Amino acid sequence: MSLNARLEAIRQNLPEHVALCAVSKTKPLALLQEAYNAGQRIFGENRVLEMADKYEVLPKDIQWHMVGHVQTNKVKLMIPFVSLIHAVDSERLFREIDKHAARYDRVVDVLLQVHIAREANKHGFAGHELNVFLDSGTLEACKHVRVRGLMGMATFTDNQAQVRREFATLKQTFDDVKEEWFGSQAHFDTLSMGMSGDYQIAIEEGATLVRIGSSIFGARG
């Protein structure tokens, strides 16, 4: 199947309210251009330098999403152009984004990453840490960051029931956080969950943004 056909097949599986982030990490420019020519506009990368290099040369109407874990010393490189940072997992990173966004007179959209998997090596706020963070006054203090929603990654497992439970937990957390902290603010509207192997389950459980790489661009080496 061509890239075009794979992209089209995925799009046909997405309800209208679910956006597609095409995760192009490690993939060459030509493949991104091919996806762009097929109408794709949201691209996800997991390394700031690689994303900045691709941003330089590809069309300027691409929306660049940083989907990976971000080191604070790399933040400033992407602030001029990044469209959404998916994996904000600490107050330190949040404040760093705010600091650099202020210098560029920007308000940068972010998602808070929540730890839902059983694997300890995955990042994100644990449930209670998320509450502590939201209560800390950081959101109010950081006028150059706008929280658009939550992001999470399920455990890498064949056990679909477990994956579904983890996504359902994240959706519940999303609803609770929205009600308690963002109730009247319509911009808290994004729930990023689901990758090539589990995006259909994620959509059934309430995802509004899926991050799909290998099913579009092929396996990574």
Ligand SMILES: *Cc1c(COP(=O)(O)O)cnc(C)c1O
């Ligand atoms: C690589 C990556 C994806 C895409 O994974 P695929 O299995 O290739 O679809 C999604 N989200 C994050 C955070 C990633 O790092």
